[in-house]
Amino acid sequence: MTTPNELRLLPWSGPDGKPCYLSTDDSGGYVSRLADNIEAVQLGMAADLVEQVSAVLGDRDADSEDLRCMLAELTGALRDVLRVASSRGHILAVCDPHSTALLR
Structure with missing residues (x-):
């Protein structure tokens, strides 16, 4: 059993949206391994979404519905990426006590 400082934040939420x-x-x-794979997929999807958003922003014919859809997708992707960053930042802090300055 690990100490509470060594808990890994998983890339999915539980019931009621709790971590x-x-x-x-x-x-x-x-x-x-499942969490690692899901994080990799989430990061890959976020990278793909950046390209899609760039295309929509460059399209002068994009309407407000297109932009609203992109914002909704970006919000979800950003939420996933922040969760991965938080989890990985915690792992780095546990592995290297000098890295805690990065988390402040």
Whole structure:
């Protein structure tokens, strides 16, 4: 069992939108690998979305509905990326105590 400082924030929410955490010493376990894969997919989707948004912003014929849709997708992607960054920042802080300055 790990200490509370070593909990990993998972890239999905639980019931009621509350964060989920993983407590394990095994970074190669099934749930850890699943979380790594989901984070990779989320980051890849965010990168693809940046390209799509650039295309829509460059389209003078894009209407407010197109822009509203892009904003909704960007909001979701940003939420996912922030969760990954928060989780990875926590992992870095646990692994390297000198990296906590990055989290302030």
